[in-house]
Amino acid sequence: MSNQLAPEPILRAALRVVHVAAYTTRNWTITDDVSRKQIYDLWEAIHDIPDLIKRWRGDAESLRELRxxxxEYDQKWDSPKLEEIFDHALRDPSI
Known part of the structure; x- marks a missing residue:
């Protein structure tokens, strides 16, 4: 197991995904329009990301795992589109 952090562009993009998931979930709590199943699936998709970022192996497999x-979430739900958010943040580090 590696103790290496993910490269900065990947770290920034992954943090953006976690940030969006956090504020989206917070906003969902004030409405009954979103199912608990969707909230569960969202956090199921991202809960391992911080650990993966901490133990980055420095190979393509780490990025495949993150994607x-x-x-998995994106295939079940229309929003937020996590991989799209990740890719956008990779392309534009100012986000």
Whole structure:
């Protein structure tokens, strides 16, 4: 197991995804329009991201694993689109 952090662009993009998930979930709590299942699926998709970022292996497999978590959620739900958020943040570090 590596003790290496993910490269900065990936770290920033992953943090953006976690940030969006956090404020989205917070906003969902003030309405009954979102199911608990969707909230569960969102956090199921992202809860391992901080640990993955901390134990980055420095290979393509780490990035595939991270994308797999994002895609699992995206395949079930229309929003937020986690992989799209991640990719946008990778392209634009000012986000």
């Amino acid at each position: 797999m978590y994002l895609q």
